[in-house]
Every structure is written in C-alpha cells, then in structure tokens.
Amino acid sequence: MSSFGGRMREYPWLSIDRFDRENLRARAYFLSHCHKDHMKGLRAPSLKRRLECSLKVHLYCSPVTKELLLTSPKYKFWENRIVALEVETPTQISLLDEASGEKEDIVVTLLPAGHCPGSVMFLFQGQNGTVLYTGDFRLAKGEAARMELLHSGTRVKDIQSVYLDTTFCDPRFYQIPSREECLNGILELVRSWITLSRYHVVWLNCKAAYGYEYLFTNLSEELGVKVHVNKLDMFKNMPEILYHITTDRHTQIHACRHPRDDDYLRGNRLPCGMTSRNGTPLRIISIWAMNKTIIWIKDFLGYIRPVNVYPNVVPLGSTADEVVKILKPLCKSYSINSEPKYKPLGTLKRSRTMDLTDTDEGSDDLFDTELTPVRHKIPKHQVETTLPETKASSENSEGSHSENMRSYKATTMPMSSQVDFIDCEESNGEDDDEESENTVWAQVVTHSPDSTSILGNPNEEQESNADMPQWDVFFKRDIKTTDDSSENEDHLPSSTDAGRSQSPNLFSDSDSLSDSTHISSQNSSQSTHISEQGSQGLDSQADTVLITSQQTHGADFSFLNKGGNRVTVSVSHFMAMDNQTESHRWKPLDQNTPCPGNIDSDLKGKNQETNAETGAAQTQNTLIEVNNEKSKTPNPELERDSQSSSDFEIPSTPDAELPRPDKLHCLYKKLAAGETIY
DNA sequence: GCGATCAGTT
DNA sequence: CACAACTGATCGC
Numbered sequence: 194m195s196s197f198g199g200r201m202r203e204y205p206w207l208s209i210d211r212f213d214r215e216n217l218r219a220r221a222y223f224l225s226h227c228h229k230d231h232m233k234g235l236r237a238p239s240l241k242r243r244l245e246c247s248l249k250v251h252l253y254c255s256p257v258t259k260e261l262l263l264t265s266p267k268y269k270f271w272e273n274r275i276v277a278l279e280v281e282t283p284t285q286i287s288l289l290d291e292a293s294g295e296k297e298d299i300v301v302t303l304l305p306a307g308h309c310p311g312s313v314m315f316l317f318q319g320q321n322g323t324v325l326y327t328g329d330f331r332l333a334k335g336e337a338a339r340m341e342l343l344h345s346g347t348r349v350k351d352i353q354s355v356y357l358d359t360t361f362c363d364p365r366f367y368q369i370p371s372r373e374e375c376l377n378g379i380l381e382l383v384r385s386w387i388t389l390s391r392y393h394v395v396w397l398n399c400k401a402a403y404g405y406e407y408l409f410t411n412l413s414e415e416l417g418v419k420v421h422v423n424k425l426d427m428f429k430n431m432p433e434i435l436y437h438i439t440t441d442r443h444t445q446i447h448a449c450r451h452p453r454d455d456d457y458l459r460g461n462r463l464p465c466g467m468t469s470r471n472g473t474p475l476r477i478i479s480i481w482a483m484n485k486t487i488i489w490i491k492d493f494l495g496y497i498r499p500v501n502v503y504p505n506v507v508p509l510g511s512t513a514d515e516v517v518k519i520l521k522p523l524c525k526s527y528s529i530n531s532e533p534k535y536k537p538l539g540t541l542k543r544s545r546t547m548d549l550t551d552t553d554e555g556s557d558d559l560f561d562t563e564l565t566p567v568r569h570k571i572p573k574h575q576v577e578t579t580l581p582e583t584k585a586s587s588e589n590s591e592g593s594h595s596e597n598m599r600s601y602k603a604t605t606m607p608m609s610s611q612v613d614f615i616d617c618e619e620s621n622g623e624d625d626d627e628e629s630e631n632t633v634w635a636q637v638v639t640h641s642p643d644s645t646s647i648l649g650n651p652n653e654e655q656e657s658n659a660d661m662p663q664w665d666v667f668f669k670r671d672i673k674t675t676d677d678s679s680e681n682e683d684h685l686p687s688s689t690d691a692g693r694s695q696s697p698n699l700f701s702d703s704d705s706l707s708d709s710t711h712i713s714s715q716n717s718s719q720s721t722h723i724s725e726q727g728s729q730g731l732d733s734q735a736d737t738v739l740i741t742s743q744q745t746h747g748a749d750f751s752f753l754n755k756g757g758n759r760v761t762v763s764v765s766h767f768m769a770m771d772n773q774t775e776s777h778r779w780k781p782l783d784q785n786t787p788c789p790g791n792i793d794s795d796l797k798g799k800n801q802e803t804n805a806e807t808g809a810a811q812t813q814n815t816l817i818e819v820n821n822e823k824s825k826t827p828n829p830e831l832e833r834d835s836q837s838s839s840d841f842e843i844p845s846t847p848d849a850e851l852p853r854p855d856k857l858h859c860l861y862k863k864l865a866a867g868e869t870i871y
Numbered sequence: 872g873c874g875a876t877c878a879g880t881t
Numbered sequence: 882c883a884c885a886a887c888t889g890a891t892c893g894c
Contacts, residue, residue, distance in 0.1 A: 228885065229886065454881085
C-alpha cells in the first residue's frame with residue numbers, strides 16, 4: 194500500500210490517488226489508475242458529501258480509468274464529476290478555492306504509465322514549478338526519452354519534483370528482461386501445455402483487478418484460445434479486450450477467480466468449478482502472475498533529473514535513509530562535491546510522426562505504454578497553454594534505461610496422491626547491482642483417483658530430500674477417471690477450438706474438494722521458490738534450475754529433469770508494450786457503439802458453479818520440492834542480452850532463437866510419460 | 872449497521 | 882518476496 198498521502202508539496206490543494214482525510218478539502222482530484230490501493234476514500238460518504246456541496250470539484254483521470262471506475266455502481270455518484278482527459282494532451286484546469294474565491298490555473302498532462310489499462314502519470318505545470326507524479330508505472334527502457342511532453346523542444350523539461358509511488362529502491366529489482374522474452378516465455382509455456390491434450394489447461398493467477406489484459410489478448414491471439422474470466426462487463430466498451438476473454442468456461446486458458454481458488458486447485462479444479470470431463474481429470478498449470486511495481490527507477494530518474502524525488506514507499510527491509518541514499522544521486526542538485534553537476538541535456542530520442550489525419554478521440558492505449566502520436570487536443574471547455582520552463586536548462590543522462598516488467602512464477606504440481614511442481618523463475622544475475630527477480634510460477638495439478646498416499650510434506654522434504662521422487666516421477670501417472678467427475682460424457686473440443694466453443698457441459702463441475710490431507714501450496718509454491726537472495730535455509734538442500742529467457746527461447750528444458758523435483762524456470766513478462774509488440778490501440782468506445790460478436794450473451798455471464806463443500810475427498814495431495822542453489826548461476830552474457838533487448842532502439846534479443854514449441858511439446862510429452870530427458 | 876483500521880491470508 | 886485483494890476482528894460513530 195502506498196504511503197503517499199495524496200498531496201504534493203508544490204500543489205497541496207490537489208489530491209492524487211488518495212481521497213480521505215486532508216484530501217477531503219482538495220480543489221481537484223486525480224486518479225492515476227483503477228486499483229483499489231489508489232482509491233482510498235474514493236467512495237466514502239464524507240467525500241460524497243463534499244461533492245454534493247462543492248459542485249466545482251472534479252476527478253480527473255484517463256478515459257479508460259473513467260470507464261473502469263464507473264463499471265462499479267459504488268462509484269456511480271462520481272459520474273457527472275469525472276473529467277476524462279486524453280493522454281498526452283496538456284490541459285489547463287482552473288482551480289477555485291470556494292472559500293476564498295482564489296483561483297489558480299494549472300496545466301496537467303497525462304502520460305502513459307504502462308501499469309494497467311488506463312494507468313497514467315500526471316505531469317503538472319503551474320506557478321510552483323513542474324512536477325511529475327508517477328503513480329504505479331512500468332515504462333519500457335527509453336520510454337521517458339520518447340515522451341515528447343516530458344521535453345521542451347528536444348530537451349527534457351525542468352522538473353522540480355518527482356513523486357514516486359512505487360517500491361523501487363531494492364537493487365534486486367532494477368534489471369528486467371525484455372517484454373518479448375517474457376511474453377514469449379509465457380506463450381510457449383502455455384502453448385506447449387495446452388497442445389498436449391484437450392485436458393491440459395492453464396490457469397493464470399492474476400491477483401489484481403486490472404493489468405493482465407495484455408497477457409490475455411496476446412495468448413488468445415497467438416493460440417486462438419479465449420481466456421475465461423469471471424466478469425467482462427467492465428470491458429464492454431473495449432472490444433479488443435472483450436474479443437479475447439469469455440465467460441464460457443470451456444476453454445483451455447483460465448483467469449477466473451474464486452475466493453478460495455487455492456483450495457480449488459488443490460482439488461484439481463479450476464476456480465470456476467471445472468474439474469474434468471468424461472471423468473478425465475484436467476491437467477492444470479497455474480501461472481502466477483506477479484504484478485511488480487518495480488521499474489528501472491535509476492534510469493528513469495537519471496533521465497528526468499528532478500530537483501527533488503519524493504518516494505512514497507520505503508521498501509520493507511529498507512530505511513528512509515537508504516532510500517535517500519539511492520535517490521539523491523539521481524537528483525539535479527546532487528554532486529559528490531556538493532556542487533550542482535550539470536550534464537548535457539537529455540534529448541528527445543525519437544519524435545513520433547504526427548498523425549494529422551487521425552481524428553480519433555481516444556489516444557489512450559489501454560495499456561498506456563505505446564506512445565501515440567502527439568495530439569494537442571483540448572477539450573472544448575478547456576484551453577491549452579504552454580507554460581514557460583522555469584529554468585533554462587535541465588540535465589539528464591544519456592542512454593536512459595527505464596524498464597518494467599511483470600513476472601510470473603511457474604510451478605508444476607501434479608496433485609492427488611502426488612504433487613510436484615516446477616518452479617519457474619529467472620534471475621538475471623545475483624551479483625549485478627541492477628537486477629531483478631523475474632519469475633514464472635506454474636503449478637501443474639493433476640488428479641488421480643487411485644492413490645491416497647502422501648508422498649511428502651514439503652517442509653519435511655526440505656529437511657531431507659533423500660526420499661524425493663525424481664522429477665520424472667511426477668509425470669508418470671496416467672490420467673485416470675475419477676468418480677466425482679464421471680457424470681459428464683460430453684465431448685471436449687480440440688485444444689485449438691476449445692476457446693471458441695460455446696458447447697455446454699464440456700466439462701463437469703466437481704462436487705468435492707480434496708480433504709484435509711492436501712498440503713498448503715503456500716508452503717511450497719510461494720515460500721520456497723527461489724528468490725533473488727538465492728536458496729537459503731530450508732531451501733539450501735534443494736534443486737533449483739534456472740532457465741534464462743534465452744534458454745526459454747531455445748526451449749531447451751532438458752535440464753528440468755536434472756536430479757531434483759523442483760525446477761526453477763523463469764519467464765518473465767512485460768506488460769508494458771512498445772510499437773513492435775503491441776498492435777492494439779484500445780480505448781473505450783462510445784457507449785452507443787454496438788459490441789461485436791456475442792458479447793451480449795457473454796456479458797450476462799454464466800453461473801459459475803462453485804459449490805465446493807460437498808462430497809468426500811477424492812485425492813490427497815502432496816507437494817514436493819527440491820532446490821539446488823548451485824544450479825543458480827545465471828549467464829552474464831544472457832543477462833546483457835536480456836537487459837538491452839527491450840530498449841526501443843534495439844531490437845529485442847536479436848540473436849535469440851525463436852521459441853520452438855515443438856521441442857517444448859516433445860519435452861512435456863516425455864515428462865508426462867516419465868521418460869528421462871537429458 | 873456502517874465504515875475505518877489492523878492483522879492475517881492468498 | 883511482493884502485489885493487489887480479500888477476510889475477519891475490533892472499535893467508534
């Protein structure tokens with residue numbers, strides 16, 4: 194949770210991402226994106242009362258954020274008070290103090306933040322200088338240098354303060370692989386799994402309300418399989434997203450949620466209740482989507498070079514002093530000799546082609562990371578002004594790198610009597626001072642009726658792995674019919690058309706959960722995966738194999754079978770995009786615009802049969818994990834590639850092999866058959 | 872009864 | 882480990 198109080202020193206009568214306490218007296222409100230931890234107080238009765246009394250008070254946000262916010266009836270009272278500002282469109286706002294009659298103009302510019310649909314940073318220009326509030330942001334490397342509105346002419350604007358609302362000072366999080374690598378890693382993992390059979394399904398564990406749409410659409414587009422979600426009415430005016438998601442559960446890719454989805458997965462069920470068909474249990478991989486707020490702050494700030502940086506979060510295990518120590522050198526006033534040190538001004542790296550013919554009103558990419566042609570359009574009731582820079586010069590550093598990522602953890606975890614998992618995690622290097630944890634978790638959950646033995650308690654296993662089954666053991670089991678799922682004899686569509694299928698009852702719902710013998714996955718998949726600190730303590734005896742992004746691209750998973758039962762692979766995933774990777778230009782449609790396809794029926798949703806309590810236990814589950822920290826030796830060469838590959842100017846991983854799904858496919862087959870792979 | 876806060880969980 | 886969200890207990894209005 195952000196500790197940002199909502200207000201900036203320069204413009205204390207504005208409130209951003211906080212709407213309680215002192216913020217109740219703000220003259221204007223700003224919402225950077227639609228995540229709950231940035232909406233504190235936004236629906237409180239006290240603020241509602243304030244609105245009723247102060248008719249001039251508005252909430253400013255991007256059009257997509259407005260759309261998403263108003264999806265919830267709880268925020269409907271804001272409807273007539275929200276001003277949706279186009280991104281990258283400087284807009285003057287008149288701020289009136291209703292008590293004194295005092296008035297002040299400020300120019301605000303929304304800049305794409307790349308965190309989730311509609312997310313923006315706010316650039317304020319007014320009499321107290323230019324300040325930037327970042328919110329949660331994850332910009333691709335070099336992105337700041339390409340933002341024209343951060344520049345005056347070809348030079349970066351003189352920015353008084355940057356308000357960072359993000360956890361960033363941990364050097365472990367500074368390095369991020371390319372978005373192509375990340376997406377491709379996930380893509381090939383999913384592809385290789387769901388093509389094994391129609392029973393192989395993937396569950397994307399997406400915790401946040403928004404921010405994973407990029408993943409959904411890419412998977413759907415590449416694999417031709419729609420992603421099952423609980424709700425999609427929030428995207429009713431965003432057809433490019435809507436097209437790739439569905440409330441029809443008969444698909445092989447799921448991102449549905451249930452309050453106790455962990456229980457469901459341990460019971461070899463998807464959170465929507467799907468468990469099997471024809472008595473054949475599903476083979477489920479869960480992919481942990483971790484929405485890290487970490488970006489390459491050093492490079493971002495190094496480019497911006499503000500006078501002040503105000504961190505709003507002090508990371509756990511860090512102190513305010515340590516944070517300052519990291520940030521200070523990035524500020525304009527800093528120099529080793531305590532004298533201002535000026536560097537050549539930053540130059541706008543790349544100007545976008547002005548698209549004069551584009552009269553499209555919505556310049557917001559839903560993901561807000563793709564720069565759009567600058568369109569200085571001013572709402573009719575507002576006037577654009579260009580404020581003079583308060584100083585003649587500003588400084589920055591060349592070769593800015595600002596980058597961001599999503600990371601995923603993958604753990605394969607055949608369950609029932611046997612549970613194992615592969616931890617998939619990537620480290621770009623333990624020694625570099627700019628590194629990050631980028632992980633993919635996938636758990637493979639299988640369901641087998643004929644065994645009730647528990648192969649191991651994860652904690653016990655960590656203490657002694659002598660009895661650990663080998664990795665291939667986990668895949669030896671044949672998929673068999675379970676009695677709780679035999680009621681459904683419907684035909685399952687092939688993997689390629691499952692996502693589009695509207696046939697009912699292709700899967701059955703399970704009436705039962707595993708009983709208490711199952712092992713908390715919290716103990717395994719979350720607490721024992723390899724972190725950037727390396728395997729220590731309980732993990733120290735375990736086997737962990739890291740797969741770098743490049744290895745992932747080469748689809749060389751032969752080492753998965755090496756010794757241990759737990760293999761750590763990393764395929765991180767950028768949610769931020771650039772022009773090369775993201776062709777969508779999503780934006781909310783006009784409310785009257787008809788939605789394509791069968792959206793109406795989808796919007797109604799389907800009853801998600803999630804009755805979980807009945808029935809006896811069918812399975813007993815065990816998690817097995819072994820880590821081997823010796824294996825965790827990332828290749829520096831790969832690290833370098835990984836770092837540079839996402840730069841806008843440099844094609845991503847130019848020398849990387851293309852993913853070879855056939856090889857992955859083959860690997861999975863062998864693993865499933867229990868073959869040993871070298 | 873509602874909301875805020877905190878601790879705990881996922 | 883951290884992110885975003887949720888749950889339940891407690892407290893005050």
